Amino acid sequence: MSGEQSNLSIQDEISAAILQVLHDAHSQLNCDIPTSLTLERPKNRDHGDYATSIALALSKPSGIAPRKIAEIIVAGLQVRNDIAALEIAGPGFVNITLDKSSQGGVIANILTAGKSFGYGNKLNGIAINLEFISANPTGPLHLGHTRWAAVGDALGRVLSAAGAKVTREFYINDRGVQMDKFGASLQSAALGEPRPEDGYHGAYIDDLSKEIVASNPAVLKLSGEEQTFAFRDIGYKLQLAQQQSVLDKFGTRFDVWFSEKSLYDNGFFMHCQEVLKSKGHVFEDGGAIWLRTTDFGDDKDRVMVKSDGSMAYFASDSAYYISKRERGFEICIYMLGADHHGYTGRLKALAACNGDDPEYNVEILIGQMVKIMEGGEEVKLSKRAGTIITLEELVEKVGVDAARYTLIRYPVDTPMVMDVDILRSRTNENPVYYVQYAHARICAVLRNATDIGIKYGADLIHPELLVHERERELIGALGEFPRVVAGAAELREPHRVARYVEELAGVYHRFYADCRVLPLGDETPSELHSARATLCSATAQVIANGLDLLGVSAPEKM
RNA sequence: GCGCCUGUAGCUCAGUCGGAUAGAGCAACCGCCUUCUAAGCGGUAGGCCGCAGGUUCGAUUCCUGCCAGGCGCGCCA
Known part of the structure; x- marks a missing residue:
C-alpha cells in the first residue's frame, strides 16, 4: 500500500475539485450532484488534456443552461495552479489543459511505484473465488478451455491488482x-x-x-x-497431471484443484442438503430429491438425488457452491462456455435458495465460441472424433505469448476467430508483437543511453521540457493506466488492459518517430535527453506492467 | 416455442455512467532508414454503426419490435 498522496492522480484531484465546486454551488443548482465523476480524455487534442460533460448532464435537473454551469466550474477551477487553460466549448463541455509541470507527477509516480504502478484498492479485501476451465480429467484441454486459461488467468491478475483477495480454482469433474x-x-x-x-x-x-x-x-x-x-484411476492421475503441466507451461496458475468427488467425503454433501432443506427449498417427488429453483426464476426445478439414489450433476453444483460460501468467498465467479449458458438461471437460483444475493454473490461470465482457421479453412472441433485442437497444439503452433494475447484481447462475449497462419507469422499483423516491440525498442534506447552516459531517473524528469505534442500525449496515456486496470477489474474485462497497452504502444511509436531521445552524433547531452530517456523508462514500466497483467512477456530484445 | 450472445470499413475487431468530426490492426495505394530496433512512422482511400420506431439538447451506446447468424433448453455429465 502506498500512501494517500501518491494514490491520488492529477485527474482524480481535478475531478474531486470539480465535484467540490458543484457542491459549493448546490444552492444555485438545486439538484443532486453526482458522487463521482470521470474526466474524459478527448480524442481531439484541441480539446485539451481532459474534458468533462458534467455541465450538460446537470443542465436538465437544475434547469440551468449548460454553458452557465460550465462557467461556474471554470470559475471554481481558476485558482488551481496545476491547470494551464480552461475552455468552455460547444454546448457546454469544459476542456482542461494541464500545466506542464503537473504532468511530471505521473512519471514520478510510475518510477516510484515500479511494478505496482496501476495497482489500486477498488476491490480491496473482497474475497473472490474465481473458477475457470474446470475440464473433465478425461482428455487434453481443448480450444474452449484455452480461452478461459488465458482470460481467467488474466482476470485473476487484474482482480488482484485491484486489491481483491482472489482464489483461483479448477473444479475437477472426477466423478460419475x-x-x-x-x-x-x-x-x-x-x-x-x-x-x-x-x-x-x-x-x-x-x-x-x-x-x-x-x-x-x-x-x-x-x-x-x-x-x-x-x-480409470491411473489414467485420471496421468491425465490430470498432463493438464496441470500444460497449464503451468501456459502460465496459468491455480490455487486450488477442487475434486468433485471430495464433495461426497465425510458427509459434506449431506450437510449441504440439510442446509438447503433448512432454508425450505428442498422437496421430494417421484422418489427423487429436488431443489425448487423455480422459486427464484429458474425455468424448472432441479434434481439433486435421482430416484435410483445416484447423484445428479446438480447435486455437485449445489455442494460446491455451498463449499465456496462456507470457505468465506463473498463473490463466486464462474467462467463458463457458451454451451453452458443455460446454467446461469439455476446457479443464481441456487444462491438464492441458500439465502444469498444472486446478483452480488454469484457472477457468471459466458465465453463465446472460439473458431480456428488454418489454411483459409475452419478447423472443425470434435472431441469425440478426436480431431481436436488442444491447448498444447495451439501453443506449439503460435507460442504462449501470441496465444494468450490473442485470446485475451477480445471481450469474452464475442465469438472469435483465431487465424493460426496469421498468429504464426511474426509480423505485426499480430498485435502482441506491436506491443512487445515497443517495449523492446525502449529497452534498446535505454541500453544505448547507458552506454553513452545519458542518465535518467526520478530526479531527472524535467516536466517543463517535455512540451512536444507527442510527449504530452504519451504522458497523458501513461496516466490512464491505473484507471484502466480498475475498470478492467470492476467490469471483469481484462481485454481492456490489452487494448490499452496497444494504444500506449502506438503512442510511444509515434513519440519515438518525432522525438529524438538520444543525442545525435556529437551533439552535447542535455537535460532534454535525460528527460526523454526518463519518459521512456516510465513507458517501458507501464507496458511491462500491462503485459504482466495479461501473463504475456515483455522482452527486452526482439 | 422460450432463453443467452452477436450484427460497426474489403477482413479480424475496439468503442465504461448517452457526448464534440465513429476508431485500431491487416489488406490496397503513396511516401519516410547517411545516427536511438523500419516487427516502426506519416498520408490517401474505405462507413445508412443489421432494419424500423421510441426516449432527448444529443443515440453506435438506453427501450420496444423485426431480420440474420451462433449457442442452449435431460432424473446426461
Missing part, C-alpha cells in the same frame, strides 16, 4: 459415468479391443493406455471391472 467410460476406453485400447461406442475415441487414449501399462504392468493381470477401475 464419464469417468467409468474413460476407464473402459483406456482398458479396451490396452487390450486391443474395439472402444465402447459411447466412450472416448481420441488418439490420446491409445497413448495414455500405453503409458498406464508401461508404468503399471500389473494392471494387465487384473480383470473385468477391477481392471476398468484401475485404468
